[in-house]
Amino acid sequence: MEIKKLKNLLFVINPIAGDIDKDELQEEIITICNEHNVAYDIYRTTGEKDKEVVKALLAKNQYDGVFTAGGDGTVSIVASLLIETDTPLGIIPLGSGNGLSKDLGIPQDTEEALELIHQNIIRNIDTVTLNGHPSIHLSDLGFNALVVKGFCEGGTRGPGAYARVALQEYLGYESKVYRIETDLETFEGKAFMVTIANANAFGSNASINPNGVLNDGRFEICLIEPFPKAAGIAILYKLYTDSIDTSVYTRRLSCKTATIYNLEHEVLHIDGEPIDLGEKIEVQMHPKSLKVILPEYQDDAEL
Ligand SMILES: Nc1ncnc2c1ncn2[C@@H]1O[C@H](COP(=O)(O)OP(=O)(O)OP(=O)(O)O)[C@@H](O)[C@H]1O
Known part of the structure; x- marks a missing residue:
């Protein structure tokens, strides 16, 4: 501090x-x-x-x-x-x-x-890079990235427009295949979405990584694995009640480095901006690399 x-x-x-x-x-x-x-x-x-x-x-x-x-x-x-x-x-x-x-x-x-x-006080938080492009908050591949792209391309703003695009895409969306190699483990299989999470929750308050810490030198790769469409409401409920980790359709890889093979060329966004990084995405942690201005009461709070 x-x-x-x-x-x-x-x-x-x-x-x-x-x-x-x-x-x-x-x-x-x-x-x-x-x-x-x-x-x-x-x-x-x-x-x-x-x-x-x-x-x-x-x-x-x-x-x-x-x-x-x-x-x-x-x-x-x-x-x-x-x-x-x-x-x-x-x-x-x-x-x-x-x-x-x-x-x-x-x-x-x-x-x-x-x-x-x-x-104020000033504290340092971690950032990550995806093929050299900085991500401070949340980046993802899959369903949510497709919605973010549709939202960015549409003319209207606000949560209502985001929900409309999500509904349009949801029923027809098929999970995609990814291979993910972290410094600790490997995953290969289908996922509905793959979130590279330095932080916890999207701007919509959907908490994809409820236990993520912004200055612990690690990031999480949060997977929502394929699920029956009928389970969608329960997953959404868990996202909005900080309990997504209790879903049987989620998996979390906590790591310092990762290589993600985006085998079906699924859409990607970094902190809300759609971007094409090709099939191989190298994710790297940069511990405490960004100074942030915080309220004084956040001096020793877990970030
Ligand atoms: N003067 C401007 N006129 C039109 N667009 C602008 C202007 N300034 C910035 N933008 C656009 O605003 C977008 C960023 O908006 P920002 O994310 O800050 O707010 P928001 O969309 O209301 O919030 P959020 O991203 O949190 O949903 C970028 O696409 C940027 O190009």
Whole structure:
């Protein structure tokens, strides 16, 4: 744990995230920074080349921290630029899903999250890479990845749109074959979905890896194995009640490295962004490689 007054901050605001107007938020950020003598820059994302713009701002300025105000997509862009640097990531959760912020115990209430600007602690969390591409939260292959892809390609946002795509895909979905070699064991067989989990729960609150710890130097590969369609409701219930590990259709491989052979070229997403990494996916743990800004009460909580 580190306590350091943050004196110069960058705020990356996604104006459309969560369909919430951000003008008032921007005013509040300015007021708080002025009250606490914090210098600041504000970048409002455009949806085009945001990563390049933030990267250039980071190269030009010596920030003590970067806060995102948006959803998981905005967090993922900024976090990927801060891995293995001394600059911590802060999150003001304002997306339609705010998965990482919930797993980190960051307040979901905006006013409380804004207090992190002047009252905070800094801790390190693990990240993983898939063929060199960083994943901070959850990545997966299979059913959920197909839904994420359909959701990203559709024009509408929000949990309703996600549920519609999931329902459309569910009845016709066939499990795919994977071979997974970890530093400890090997799995080969069919799976409905394969989640590479550094964290616990998706932004929707579905907890795929309830016992995952964000700073234990390990990640989990969480498999949902083929199940009769009628068992779907029970699995969904377990996902939303932190009890998926009790399902007979789940398997968990805890590891530090893994090679996943995506033998049927199933769709993949990394932290919500669909990506094609080919048949062989090398997953590597990077212990404590990202600094995060947390509420003071999270100083020794299990993350
Ligand atoms: N000004 C903008 N106009 C249109 N799209 C934008 C703009 N800024 C960012 N985006 C897009 O917003 C998406 C990221 O949104 P983000 O994840 O932060 O919020 P969300 O979708 O509401 O929440 P979540 O991902 O948690 O569901 C990216 O696809 C990005 O390209």
